[in-house]
Amino acid sequence: MRLRWLWIGLAGLLAIAATALASAPARFIDLALDRGTLGRVRLAEAEGTLWRGAGRLVLVDTAAATAAGQAAGAAARSDRRIGRSATVLSGLAIPGRLRWAVKPWPLLAGLIDATVSVDGMADPVRLQGSFTELRVAPGALTLPSVELGRLGSPWNSIRPSGALALRWEALTVTDGQLHGRASIELRDAASVMTPVSPLGSYRVDIDSRGVQAQLAIETLAGPLQLAGTGNWTARGGLRFEALATAEASEARRLQSFLGLIGRREGGRTVIKIGA
Numbered sequence: 001m002r003l004r005w006l007w008i009g010l011a012g013l014l015a016i017a018a019t020a021l022a023s024a025p026a027r028f029i030d031l032a033l034d035r036g037t038l039g040r041v042r043l044a045e046a047e048g049t050l051w052r053g054a055g056r057l058v059l060v061d062t063a064a065a066t067a068a069g070q071a072a073g074a075a076a077r078s079d080r081r082i083g084r085s086a087t088v089l090s091g092l093a094i095p096g097r098l099r100w101a102v103k104p105w106p107l108l109a110g111l112i113d114a115t116v117s118v119d120g121m122a123d124p125v126r127l128q129g130s131f132t133e134l135r136v137a138p139g140a141l142t143l144p145s146v147e148l149g150r151l152g153s154p155w156n157s158i159r160p161s162g163a164l165a166l167r168w169e170a171l172t173v174t175d176g177q178l179h180g181r182a183s184i185e186l187r188d189a190a191s192v193m194t195p196v197s198p199l200g201s202y203r204v205d206i207d208s209r210g211v212q213a214q215l216a217i218e219t220l221a222g223p224l225q226l227a228g229t230g231n232w233t234a235r236g237g238l239r240f241e242a243l244a245t246a247e248a249s250e251a252r253r254l255q256s257f258l259g260l261i262g263r264r265e266g267g268r269t270v271i272k273i274g275a
Contacts, residue, residue: 026043026046026047026048026049026050026053026054026055027043027046028050029043029046029050029053029055029100030042030043030044030046030055039060040059040060041057041058041059041060042057042058042060042091043055043056043057043058043098044056044057044058044093045097050102051101051102051104052100052101052102053099053100054097054098054099054100055097055098056093056094056096056097056098057093057094057098057118058091058092058093058094059091059092059094059151060091061091061092061150061151061156091150091151092146092147092148092150092151093150094118094143095119095120095143095144095146096118096119096120096143097118097119098116098117098118099116099117099118100114100115100116100117101114101115102114110130110131111128111129111130112127112128112129112130112131112134113126113127113128114126114127114128115127118141120141120142120143120144121139121140121141121142122140123139125137125139129172129173132174132175133172133173133174133175134172134173134174135170135171135172136168136170136171136172136173136180137170138168138169138170139167139168140165140166140167140168141164141165141166141167142163142164142165142166143163143164143165143166144163145161145162145163146161146162146163146164147159147161148160148161148162148186149161157260158191158193158257158260158261159191159192159193160186160189160190160191160199161189161190161191162186162187162188162189162190162198162201163186163187163188164184164185164186164187165184165185165187166182166183166184166185167182167183168180168181168182168183169181169182171208174210177210177211178208178210178213179208179209179210180208181205181206181207181208182205182206182208183203183204183205183206184203184204184206185201185202185203185204185220186201186202186203186204187201188201189201189202189222189224191257193257193260194253194254194256194257195253196223196224196250196253196254196257198222199222199223199224200219200220200221200222200223200224200225200226201219201220201221201222202217202218202219202220202222202226203217203218203220204216204217205217205218211233211234212231212232212233212234213231213232213233214229214230214231215229215230215231215232215240216228216229216230217229217242223246223247223249223250223254224244224245224246224247224250224254224257225244225245225246225247226242226243226244226271227242227243228240228241228242228243228271229241229242230242230273230274236274237274238273238274239273239274240271240272240273240274241270241271241272241273242270242271243268243269243270243271244258244261244262244268244269244270244271245267245268245269246258
């Protein structure tokens, strides 16, 4: 009799655990992104469950978010009432909604099988692998006009905007390190700091090799010519140097803008990000 009641109790606990897991809220995705990207990527307006849901990706301006968090913490400490705190995300919200679907049963064997899509993506991207090595299928994403100034420094000083097109080959994430190639095109870029519009179209090629990534920018078209290279590491962050010049037809109107984005050296401007 005691053994039967023990089995009934265990079955009840398993049923409760399964129900709780099946209805796990989508905000758990936000918690994972927050930890995995050190707060740089978050999920806002999350709805649905851990297994099937939607939300909006936000590339966080970490400096503004830190200041907002400190202000919120100070306000909470001065308030003696017990309530629920709210997090305000400051940054660039990717246009459109992110949608995901995760198959739960492969997780029992330590495997991941999921699909992810964003408005503007021709086909969903499949994610497969394990918790230590995740494979991301090739894909592409086109976004309408995006205000890059919301990313914070140094972008907020010139407040650039333009249409973004992202493409990537097969990617692998191993122990939190990204391996693979991708490119980002900024088309018909503009800035409120100059009357010249569009400034041009540009492509950034990224070659990520785990602990570091190599970057290169080139001009596809336009009066503002950019060319440069750089690298990113988890320890040192982004270090990038580029040369900017203006076509003769727009050299006069771009003169003040070139002085704003970098250090003038004769007829060219040196742009540096990082030490």
